[in-house]
Structure formats: C-alpha cells, structure tokens
Amino acid sequence: MTTAPITPVFDGHNDVLLRLWTSAEPNPEARFINGEPVGHIDLPRSKTGGLAGGLCAIYVPSPSKELNAEGNFETPAHSDALNTTLAMAALLTRIEMAANGGFRVCRTASDIRQSMADGAFAAVFHIEGVEAISDGLDELYVMHQAGLRSLGPVWSRPNIFAYGVPFRFNSSPDIGPGLTDAGKRLIKACNELKVMIDLSHMNEKGFWDIAKLSDAPLVASHSNAHGVCPHSRNLTDKQMDAIRDTGGLAGLNFGVSFLHSEGVRDLNLPLSEMIRHIDYMVERMGIDHVALGSDFDGTAISTEIGDATGLPKLIDALRAHGYDQESINKIAHDNWIRVLERTWGA
Structure with a gap:
C-alpha cells in the first residue's frame, strides 16, 4: 500500500470512449461517471488512482478483424x-x-492545470487515425472548433494520409511508404491550427x-523503447533522439506486448519491465522527455497495474527504483503539460 500522497497522472492515451461506445450496455455517460466493473477507466477509479486526465482517443475500428493480403487491417470508409x-x-x-464539473474537455494547458487543481478529470479530444478527415481537410477545421487538439494521422493501417506501421514483433518500424501529398497538407494544417501531431x-x-515538416515538438503518445522490446510499434534510438532534440516526449505504453523483451502477451508482467523501458528512455532522451501513455481500455496490461486504480503502484515502483519526486512529477504530468503548452501556445 502506498504511504506517500498520490501523485496526479496526466496520461497520453486512453480508449475509454471506444469501450463505452461499443458496449451494449445503456447510459454510457452514467456508467463512466458512476463507475462499472469492466475496463480500465471510469471517474471513480480515476480519482482513486490519481488519474487526473489525459488524451481521450477516438478510434474507428476496422471493418474486419482479419488481416488483408498485404498484412494490414482494413481501413474504414470515410463516411x-x-x-x-x-x-x-x-x-x-x-x-x-x-x-457536473467533474470532467472537463480542455483546449489549453491552462484548462488542464485548472481542472487538475479543481479535482476534475482533464480530458483532451484526440483522434487516433483520421479516416474521418477527407483530402480537403474540411472536417479538421470543424472538429478543431469543436475542441480537437491532438491527432495521430494513422492507426496501424494505411489511409489517404500515410501508412500506419503494422503490428510486428522483432521488426524495425521501417515498413511501407511515408506521407502522401494529402498527409503533408494535414501536417501543415495541424501546425497552423496548433493541433498536436501524435507519432505513435x-x-x-x-x-x-x-x-522534416513540422515546427512543433515531436510526440509519440504511447510508444516504448525498441532497444528493449523490438516491436515495430516502438521507437528506435534515432527516433528518440529526434523527439528529444525538438523538446517533445514519448509516453510509456502499458501494453504487455510492447513491453516484454520477447513480445510475449504476459499478463503477469512485473512492474520492473515498465521501469526498464522508462530507464532506457530517460537515459536516451533525458527526464524532461519521458511521460506516460497507458493505452488504458485499448490494450492488454499487466495485472500488476490492473486498471487506473493501480497507477500508485507504478509511482511507488519509480520511487523505490531511485526516482525523486521532481522526476516523478515530470513523468507523471509535468512533461505532458509543458509539451502541450508549447504546441498549443497557451
């Protein structure tokens, strides 16, 4: 049991909206606010574990769970x-x-700080894979007005903007072509609108x-160290160097398949494996460029964490490993807020 005060966590990625939207149970808003015994996140569990907010992803599932002939998941139609x-x-x-004020959609770093100070969940409208945006980018501008402040051009499948990296273990992320012309226009528009671009x-x-194109800090919201786990979804040393050099960050993904050095889906993975990735990322990039990107409600995580209530266990493990409170605060929330402030300009 933790004895230190709970350290608030601002997290780089969760899929709670997808979990709620796809559930057959009614009243998703009430289920999130009142809590339910499924998934990783709801408001009561967030309060218990110190999850103060994060990027709430909108992800559109592929029409089929089967891989196509190219080894990719099918891309959903725009409509x-x-x-x-x-x-x-x-x-x-x-x-x-x-x-009733306990959950706020934040558009500025000041909004995040105020929400955290008030004990409200600080949510950021994020899209993971922008198949909803067409070549002309009209939808981007409308959704920005509705609060969109962060997006990943792709999920792990191709779309009109880029080629998402497929899920492969013991593989380089150097799979497939880069940005299309539409993708280059998307990046420039995001810079103009000050929408954060997620490289995971x-x-x-x-x-x-x-x-090469972006003038904002480079951010991978939920990706780990390829040098520890050679999964195509993880970051190479050179990619981490680029993130560091632009003042960006990488958020630790809690998914066991992206943590285990042999790519094993081990639900009993010890916290030491999460610390191993954090140590590697801190050594490579520095303490100012490492954060958390749990992927709660979007991936299989260790029973050592369980759900949002288990976050203090990770914080305690960092402390026991030798990280001081200033460093823990940076990993837990300060680095995210700093990078978002630099990106958004407020």
Missing part, C-alpha cells in the same frame, strides 16, 4: 469513419455535460517526413 468519430465526440461532450502508429518513413 463510416466520420459517423463513428462524431458519435464518440458527442459522447465526450455528453460526459462533460453530465459530470507512424511507420519510420512517415515519422521522418513529419520531423
């Missing part, structure tokens, strides 16, 4: 993706409206295309 994205964005808004799920060519 289907747009309808699904709007439905989950509406759910995000309805949760905010129903939570980008393949290597797409990563470097964005690094």
Whole structure:
C-alpha cells in the first residue's frame, strides 16, 4: 500500500470512449461517471488512482478483424469513419455535460492545470487515425472548433494520409511508404491550427517526413523503447533522439506486448519491465522527455497495474527504483503539460 500522497497522472492515451461506445450496455455517460466493473477507466477509479486526465482517443475500428493480403487491417470508409468519430465526440461532450464539473474537455494547458487543481478529470479530444478527415481537410477545421487538439494521422493501417506501421514483433518500424501529398497538407494544417501531431502508429518513413515538416515538438503518445522490446510499434534510438532534440516526449505504453523483451502477451508482467523501458528512455532522451501513455481500455496490461486504480503502484515502483519526486512529477504530468503548452501556445 502506498504511504506517500498520490501523485496526479496526466496520461497520453486512453480508449475509454471506444469501450463505452461499443458496449451494449445503456447510459454510457452514467456508467463512466458512476463507475462499472469492466475496463480500465471510469471517474471513480480515476480519482482513486490519481488519474487526473489525459488524451481521450477516438478510434474507428476496422471493418474486419482479419488481416488483408498485404498484412494490414482494413481501413474504414470515410463516411463510416466520420459517423463513428462524431458519435464518440458527442459522447465526450455528453460526459462533460453530465459530470457536473467533474470532467472537463480542455483546449489549453491552462484548462488542464485548472481542472487538475479543481479535482476534475482533464480530458483532451484526440483522434487516433483520421479516416474521418477527407483530402480537403474540411472536417479538421470543424472538429478543431469543436475542441480537437491532438491527432495521430494513422492507426496501424494505411489511409489517404500515410501508412500506419503494422503490428510486428522483432521488426524495425521501417515498413511501407511515408506521407502522401494529402498527409503533408494535414501536417501543415495541424501546425497552423496548433493541433498536436501524435507519432505513435507512424511507420519510420512517415515519422521522418513529419520531423522534416513540422515546427512543433515531436510526440509519440504511447510508444516504448525498441532497444528493449523490438516491436515495430516502438521507437528506435534515432527516433528518440529526434523527439528529444525538438523538446517533445514519448509516453510509456502499458501494453504487455510492447513491453516484454520477447513480445510475449504476459499478463503477469512485473512492474520492473515498465521501469526498464522508462530507464532506457530517460537515459536516451533525458527526464524532461519521458511521460506516460497507458493505452488504458485499448490494450492488454499487466495485472500488476490492473486498471487506473493501480497507477500508485507504478509511482511507488519509480520511487523505490531511485526516482525523486521532481522526476516523478515530470513523468507523471509535468512533461505532458509543458509539451502541450508549447504546441498549443497557451
């Protein structure tokens, strides 16, 4: 049991909107606000574990769970993706409206700080794989007005903007081509609107295309160290160097398959393996460039964490490993807020 005060965590990635939207149970807003015994995140468990907020992803599932002939998941059609994205964005808004101030959709770093100070969950509207946006980018501008402040151009499948890195273990992320012309326009528009660009799920060519084009800090919201776990979803040393050099960050993904050195889906993975990745990332990039990106409700995580209530166990493990409170605060929330402030300009 933890004896130190709970350290608040601002987390780089969760899929709670997808879990709520796809569930057959009614009243998703009430289930999130009141709590339920499934998944990783709801408001009561967030309060218990010190989860103060994070990037709430909108992800449109592939039409089929089967891989195609190229080894990729099928990309949803634009019309289907747009309808699904709007439905989950509406759910995000309805949760905010129903939570009586306990859940706030934040558009600035100041909003995040104020929400955390008030004990409200600080949510950021994020899209993971922008199949809902067309070549002309009209939807980007409309959704930005609705609060969109962060997006990943791709999930691990190709779309009109880029080629998402497939899920492969013992593989380089150098799989497939980089940004399309539409993808280059998307990056420039995100810079103009000050929308954060998330590099998780980008393949290597797409990563470097964005690094050349973007004037914002490079961010991989939920990716680990390829040098520890050689999964295609993880970051190479050179990618981490680029993230460091732009003042960006990488958020530790809690997914066991991205942590285990042999890519094993071990649900009993010890916390020491999470610390191993953090140590590697800190040594490579520095303490100012490492954060958390749990992927709660979107991946299989260790029973050592369990759900949002287990976050203090990770904080205690960091402390026992030798990280002081200033460093823990940076990993837990300060680095995210700093990078978002630099990106958003407020």
